[in-house]
């Protein structure tokens with residue numbers, strides 16, 4: 001039997017099985033095709049960026065570990081790697097770019113001086129590839145972030161430098177949104193905090209609120225640009241105090257009408273963001289997710305199809321939040337093939353969404369509201385053995401990307417032909 005025939009046969013049986021349960025599989029795939037995942041550029045070069053040759057992630061309380069060969073050293077290499085990854089990812093998505101990935105034509109440009117021209121080649125590339133774009137100020141790996149504080153620094157010069165960077169980023173993103181016809185989400189994450197116990201927990205937070213208010217003073221049309229703020233529990237070197245804590249940004253986002261960014265690795269180890277979605281969305285119009293996989297700490301492992309990823313997707317779908325949740329990825333593993341890391345993580349995100357779209361949500365809610373928790377538990381278990389794989393294979397064929405068993409061959413070939421030749 002040809003492979004295509006096998007996929008089709010399995011799909012027909014699966015479809016029938018799901019429809020017995022009250023699930024319209026074709027409708028689920030249509031809805032899935034409309035979801036854009038924001039794919040982060042920084043998996044391709046371990047968060048190095050292109051401000052200068054050989055730049056690497058320094059400071060900022062985050063760390064990429066591993067030295068797998070073949071990381072992208074130039075913009076062209078990163079684009080070529082992204083092209084390869086995108087060939088394996090079904091659907092239409094977005095590129096999430098950090099400001100440090102600017103195209104400066106070989107001349108150093110300070111972060112408070114960046115302009116749209118430094119990102120035009122990225123916008124053009126995204127347009128060609130039919131990708132929307134999201135953007136991020138880069139407030140780390142920089143001499144002015146070296147003592148651990150940026151927007152909440154006590155030093156006026158340092159604070160103002162990062163404020164100017166933030167203002168520049170919003171203007172650039174506005175133009176990205178205008179040119180690409182879809183709003184660009186600008187996510188503010190800063191590493192600010194103390195390694196050891198501080199006396200004053202208040203003043204840095206007041207400074208941060210003021211800095212953000214200054215950055216956001218100019219109103220920008222949400223058709224083009226949206227602002228998000230990302231909290232964190234701790235970082236390397238900021239174990240005792242982080243200015244931008246969850247409560248800080250929750251209050252900030254609610255009071256200022258901004259998006260809150262929930263990063264899966266930025267909470268206590270047993271705390272999960274899947275349970276936070278419905279809480280924060282009771283008070284906020286929209287949020288951003290940084291889907292990541294913390295292993296014992298904010299380790300940013302490649303996202304896999306684990307219980308929490310499934311729970312995140314379930315909450316988005318069951319809560320009918322698809323229009324209000326911007327799904328971004330945030331992982332960076334330097335110990336495996338970086339293109340494969342993108343493919344695995346992004347495909348898993350899409351698989352989790354498909355799984356969630358294949359639930360008989362209304363029926364499940366009815367059972368719960370009737371108080372029949374026995375049936376609820378039984379149904380949860382029944383769902384686990386539904387023929388999801390057949391639907392996923394069919395979706396991949398439909399979207400003209402390789403199936404689970406095939407994409408790795410293409411990536412290995414690319415490693416042989418391209419990545420392996422990078423010294």
Ligand code: RNT
Pocket residue numbers: 042047061062136189230232263290298330
């Ligand atoms: C760091 C934050 C932040 C970064 C990226 C590179 O802990 O998660 O989102 O990972 O901006």
Ligand code: ZN
Pocket residue numbers: 189230263290330
């Ligand atoms: Zn993050």
